[in-house]
């Protein structure tokens with residue numbers, strides 16, 4: 001059958017304008033006939049289409065042979081054929097070696113297999129009917145010429161530096177530079193990627209101090225890839241639930257999720273999220289629960305997602321391993337079985353498949369230049385770019401890898417504010433509007449229509465468990481203590497730091513700053529591993545997941561245990577809200593709520609701000625009655641956004657200010673504290689209740705010349721630095737500690753630099769000032785509308801329900817005994 005097609009390849013030509021950095025050429029090829037484009041198989045066979053090039057005539061498979069007319073990209077696409085849609089997959093092989101070149105294995109028949117090919121390379125496009133009723137699908141193959149970039153020039157050398165941001169305003173200065181900030185950092189500095197000389201100029205011009213952490217990211221990237229090859233070639237299973245030893249390709253994720261579902265039909269359901277991506281890919285997820293098909297069974301939903309950011313491969317690996325963990329555990333481990341039986345688990349390993357596929361299939365250049373697709377972060381949105389940069393495909397286009405929207409700045413939560421890019425080329429571009437991207441709308445729809453009580457979104461890197469809010473100016477939620485406790489517990493397993501997201505720097509429009517504030521479901525970001533977006537698999541995936549050296553969670557359980565803690569929290573009624581009552585079999589109960597939440601005042605490219613946008617959300621949860629009493633897990637009816645803000649009522653006045661006396665003399669200059677301990681040390685005492693209630697202290701010192709530099713550190717009785725202020729170019733320092741525990745402290749003054757050492761400019765006016773805690777604020781309470789509809793879809797019950805976290809509300813016989821529904825029925 002295939003030989004018939006040998007001379008009429010289904011090739012369409014792609015013509016892309018030549019641009020700087022990448023040269024494209026037009027390609028001409030014979031037009032394909034309609035018949036060539038229809039692939040057919042009379043029987044389905046559930047197999048991995050990408051595993052092997054099968055002989056012509058194999059059942060369930062059709063094929064086409066083509067020769068690449070270009071050096072560049074092949075793009076093979078499938079679309080549903082006529083009639084009912086089934087599940088077809090696609091793989092492109094090198095005819096000579098039989099090696100897979102590209103593949104796609106999503107759940108339906110919309111596939112995009114894309115990768116690099118060379119001119120005259122002979123390819124076989126293999127279409128596989130995996131399952132379902134469709135005997136045919138429609139195939140298209142495009143080729144796109146491009147010129148390889150070659151190795152980066154010296155000016156393109158990418159490095160990681162640590163930028164010192166000792167003063168609060170330094171973080172603002174750094175954010176304003178719009179550089180590629182990592183999530184690795186602490187109170188006084190952040191690691192930043194410099195993609196080349198232009199970035200180096202920008203940073204130098206800012207006056208911020210910085211030091212190199214990794215001078216050659218290209219080399220690191222090549223070395224990491226080599227280590228990964230060596231690790232995988234040992235041929236031994238890893239300690240992961242799947243035994244996997246190497247980073248998966250997108251098509252492997254897709255195929256594996258389907259196979260999990262096929263092998264466990266009552267426990268696992270694979271499904272496609274609501275909208276395809278900008279490049280037309282389906283986004284694939286699995287749901288794991290006892291009697292999985294009854295999604296309206298009233299159980300709390302625990303959601304784990306990965307790869308909002310294309311280059312953050314470990315995030316997808318941890319997510320899919322968690323799916324395996326739950327399935328294996330359900331069969332073999334009593335405690336996991338019991339947790340799975342009481343919850344519903346949704347896993348979306350790859351939220352941004354367009355970006356991930358590009359990053360995963362790219363050459364490991366790791367040079368972070370505009371055309372380094374391996375280090376692409378964003379999605380594949382092209383139409384926010386200038387018109388001349390909108391051409392080409394996402395893997396090869398004149399705008400390069402910087403084209404696109406940052407999915408983790410596109411959620412509505414505080415959208416448009418600090419820490420998000422305003423223009424198309426920013427690595428943190430927020431998009432044209434809140435939820436302008438299909439990838440974020442997919443998650444919005446999932447979270448809005450299910451009682452997602454618990455959510456973790458996985459990223460790399462920085463060893464962090466982050467909780468809302470992402471912006472310092474948004475005060476902590478009223479229930480900060482419980483959110484913090486949950487974050488801290490998970491961090492005790494993976495060894496990460498548990499902090500509010502703003503603790504590193506401000507961001508707006510991130511996942512949980514929408515999901516938590518709008519729905520009340522707990523939401524955390526994990527930043528996996530201490531260094532690198534996709535460092536060696538053995539460290540960033542295996543060790544971080546199972547909790548083995550060199551991970552910070554070694555011996556503590558690792559992310560596996562952290563995810564189990566989150567699952568246990570989802571199973572715990574004290575951590576969400578519960579409705580109980582009685583409903584006849586076949587009736588459907590629904591709680592829903594529609595509300596508007598303002599974004600941030602919207603920052604404009606010219607530095608001005610426009611008024612906030614009001615974003616309408618509709619959240620709901622459905623319960624399908626099996627008759628009799630029900631127990632239904634939902635989120636609290638009041639949004640954390642309006643419920644209030646955390647604080648503490650003062651129990652006593654704050655302590656009186658303490659002057660810090662300057663000891664005689666001036667210590668020697670010291671630029672390497674604490675390595676060199678030379679400094680002046682002044683002790684002070686923080687009093688306890690009932691004498692004083694301190695919400696914070698501020699230690700301040702000043703001196704005469706801004707060319708002199710004193711640095712200030714505050715240590716507790718154990719010698720830990722609990723606050724510091726070490727800026728340059730000022731004549732004062734202020735170090736702040738919130739909620740300082742009572743005890744002995746020491747202010748440490750380091751003589752960093754004297755304008756005139758012969759005539760020392762000593763510090764003066766040292767003080768410790770105390771302030772009261774800020775009281776909590778309490779907002780309004782919101783209700784759900786609860787409806788009951790009978791088997792015919794008629795409304796038979798209607799009431800309002802207020803329910804708090806940890807509370808169980810009995811709604812009684814809501815379908816048969818609802819006064820409001822009765823009134824409506826009589827009308």
Ligand code: 0X9
Nearest residue numbers: 183408459460470501504505507
């Ligand atoms: O910037 C992000 O979207 C996340 N970090 S990453 O390096 N993976 O891109 C973290 C967002 C939340 N963090 C802060 N508010 N700092």
Ligand code: ZN
Nearest residue numbers: 309312459460
């Ligand atoms: Zn990320």
